[in-house]
Amino acid sequence: MANILCIGAGYVGGPTMVVIAKHCPQHRVVVVDTNAERIAAWQSDRLPIYEPGLDEAVRVARGRNLFFSTDVNRHIAEADIIFVSVNTGTKTFGQGAGKAADLQFWEKSARQILEHSTTSKIVVEKSTLPVRTAEAMEYILNARGTQGVHFDIISNPEFLAEGSAIGDLERPDRVLIGGRDTPSGRQAVQTMMDIYANWVPAERILTTNLWSSELSKLTANAFLAQRISSINAISALCERTEADVAEVAHAIGMDSRIGSRFLQASVGFGGSCFRKDILNLVYLCEHYNLPEVAAYWEQVIKMNDYQQSRFVSNMVSAMFNTVAGKRIALFGAAFKANTGDTRESPALEICRELLAEHAAVVLTDPHALENARVDLGDAAKRVTFEPDPYAAARDAHAIAILTEWRQFAELDYEAIFKDMIKPAFIFDGRNILNHRRLHELGFNVYAVGKAPLTHFGTSNSGSGI
């Protein structure tokens, strides 16, 4: 039996430990966080994050071998293995501001571990970190000299995607474990492998050196985001040429070298990770004097920003070059379906840009309105939050689909159309609706990477999204 601790009860720490505890009843798993409200929510029936399957998984293990606490120091002292899953956002100050990873929470955790440890421990990097962070961690943790206490650092990045976190954790494509090639390093890697072996097939557990493991996480996110920016770049060309981006994606996706996933044109990627991890990669490349490599990856972000501002420009130009005072219903605040997370959500960026155009914005989302209100900050005062999409669309000039919630595809658009100001516009930023049918109902339909379907003459039909 091992005492497993996770510092950070967020979108990663929480679900990851829930699944470890579920499959390892022989181990005691404690998740700690300095945010008392978050811990209280993990202890309650109203969990702090929305994730399909999470409630059920929590019910299996909580109170049995899974515990949540704010007493960080006590649990550090008791732990054999400490996962650190704290936030590692982009630095907003000082050197590297706007690009480098902000490692203050990570380093604070390391120092806290050092201060409260009286026995040797394995410290696991679960947070996404710049390559070679483990070197600094080893230095800090082993700075006190041995005194009978030794720390082995393991890199074990998390590849779950929000919205499918529990399925991803239950059936991971792979688990990556990076460690030192020393006797205690190899032992630490083996201990980690033994934990995951409780439910993950052996062939899906990969071991590498520390630096490959750290860099693989940044690289995975950069490649995933690059695919989205690549298909979005093609969507812009489709709109000018009457090619259909869905047809192009399908045609290229059938090539087994390319593959069909992550080829959905949209308003772009969001979430807390892609942007910050690519910026971190760009910063690392600049640091190692590789400006061409940095510029290559930076373009992935520029294309994503372009896709969002292009979406708003096309809305404005389609609606006779002004949206000032017009009610616009934004369907979706979450950065993707099946999560309540609105961090870096394209929906919120589009919301801000429409507010700058003086539109009267109404935001609806089945699970993300509370987070949207917080993340919008001051701008929230000028937004109407409306849980019912039918009410949001009533008396609106336009609807924009910004999150691919299945519910939005299943609404009664005939009823919605009747209650809207005419001419009524629909901008499908996720390409989830039946555009031909909407056009037949009377909507002017603009989808990403497709020719618009309008009821105007050619003068207003060529802008596209």
Ligand SMILES: NC(=O)c1ccc[n+]([C@@H]2O[C@H](COP(=O)([O-])OP(=O)(O)OC[C@H]3O[C@@H](n4cnc5c(N)ncnc54)[C@H](O)[C@@H]3O)[C@@H](O)[C@H]2O)c1
């Ligand atoms: N969100 C994702 O989909 C995802 C996926 C893979 C990897 N990651 C990475 O995992 C890490 C965590 O991401 P997240 O989305 O869970 O972040 P999060 O902000 O939801 O959670 C981090 C938590 O750590 C807590 N914390 C910070 N410092 C602390 C300290 N010293 N002691 C105790 N608690 C502390 C915060 O209060 C917060 O609740 C990041 O490095 C991220 O890049 C995230």
